[in-house]
Amino acid sequence: MPPIEEIEMVLGSWAPSGLSTAEAHQIRADLERVAYMDRYARALGKGGLVLGGGYVINFLALAGRGEPPRFTFDVDTATERPTSKAGALRAIAAVNRMLVERGLATSIEVGDRRIYFGLLEHDVERDVLPFLLPLRAPIVTRWSGIPLWRFLARRGIELPYRHIEELRSIALEVLGVDEPKVDYLRVGVSINLAPPIAQMHGLPISEISWQLSKKLGEKLVKPLVEGRAAVEAHDMAKAMMDLRAVEYYGLYEPADCAVVERAVGEAARLAAHFWSSHHYILVRRRYSTPVEVAAKVLTSLKKALNC
Numbered sequence: 001m002p003p004i005e006e007i008e009m010v011l012g013s014w015a016p017s018g019l020s021t022a023e024a025h026q027i028r029a030d031l032e033r034v035a036y037m038d039r040y041a042r043a044l045g046k047g048g049l050v051l052g053g054g055y056v057i058n059f060l061a062l063a064g065r066g067e068p069p070r071f072t073f074d075v076d077t078a079t080e081r082p083t084s085k086a087g088a089l090r091a092i093a094a095v096n097r098m099l100v101e102r103g104l105a106t107s108i109e110v111g112d113r114r115i116y117f118g119l120l121e122h123d124v125e126r127d128v129l130p131f132l133l134p135l136r137a138p139i140v141t142r143w144s145g146i147p148l149w150r151f152l153a154r155r156g157i158e159l160p161y162r163h164i165e166e167l168r169s170i171a172l173e174v175l176g177v178d179e180p181k182v183d184y185l186r187v188g189v190s191i192n193l194a195p196p197i198a199q200m201h202g203l204p205i206s207e208i209s210w211q212l213s214k215k216l217g218e219k220l221v222k223p224l225v226e227g228r229a230a231v232e233a234h235d236m237a238k239a240m241m242d243l244r245a246v247e248y249y250g251l252y253e254p255a256d257c258a259v260v261e262r263a264v265g266e267a268a269r270l271a272a273h274f275w276s277s278h279h280y281i282l283v284r285r286r287y288s289t290p291v292e293v294a295a296k297v298l299t300s301l302k303k304a305l306n307c
Contacts, residue, residue: 001140002035004176026278029143030071034059036139036185037075039104044187045203047095049077050195052206057242060200061208065248068282070241078190078206080197088133088189092120110157120187133189138182142175145183208245213252215239220263221255229266237271237290240264240297241283247300257307261298268294
């Protein structure tokens with residue numbers, strides 16, 4: 001589990017003052033998950049998967065340029081070349097061995113049962129798309145998720161009250177909280193993208209400009225053109241926030257300037273509905289409104305597209 005000192009250090013670098021008690025607590029919970037994502041991203045990259053999506057754009061690319069990241073809680077990856085879900089699962093088995101070796105995955109015995117934490121498992125309930133393998137890993141957390149004993153109860157293990165009290169005491173001493181929780185870290189593996197690959201902070205990533213072109217086309221322009229903006233409002237808002245990176249990395253592919261301008265304007269309007277969400281708590285410390293973000297993004301897009 002990421003130490004509290006590490007979380008507080010990151011918190012101080014992004015939000016040194018002026019936070020309410022509720023905001024500070026929320027950011028700590030979010031940063032704990034991001035700290036887990038950092039650790040899993042390194043294992044996934046070492047395991048042969050290519051990292052991409054909101055985590056890479058926000059916490060590797062934008063944060064590295066001094067731009068406040070939006071919070072995202074999934075790690076998106078892709079195989080280097082098209083494969084089957086069975087082939088991707090074989091790669092994940094190797095990643096799981098690495099997680100055990102690095103101390104990120106472990107197990108406990110409760111009675112005659114062994115419960116695993118930290119291992120990536122096939123998320124069968126969410127497996128609905130032929131091109132995406134969804135995974136999840138139950139992780140022990142301080143501030144998000146459900147209490148550990150409720151997690152165990154859902155698996156048919158009811159702890160006596162005295163054992164819960166013992167756990168509370170141990171958790172307070174070791175973790176700094178008296179109610180340890182369990183949450184899911186989610187990982188998506190795209191199995192047919194074959195993205196152009198680059199390196200960032202020693203990790204294999206999908207080329208940033210390629211990712212930004214995909215976000216612009218698939219998450220911003222396409223919903224507008226196909227009349228699905230209302231249904232995909234939050235995806236459009238998140239894509240607009242991520243397109244701040246165009247200023248630094250450019251675009252991989254051309255796009256229609258007039259349609260792009262309409263899409264950015266619509267995304268700014270829709271983003272107002274989500275602006276108060278904790279996903280944007282750090283972004284709000286730099287930008288006063290989504291319209292201000294949109295203006296920056298549109299300027300960068302016009303320059304990249306020679307509009």
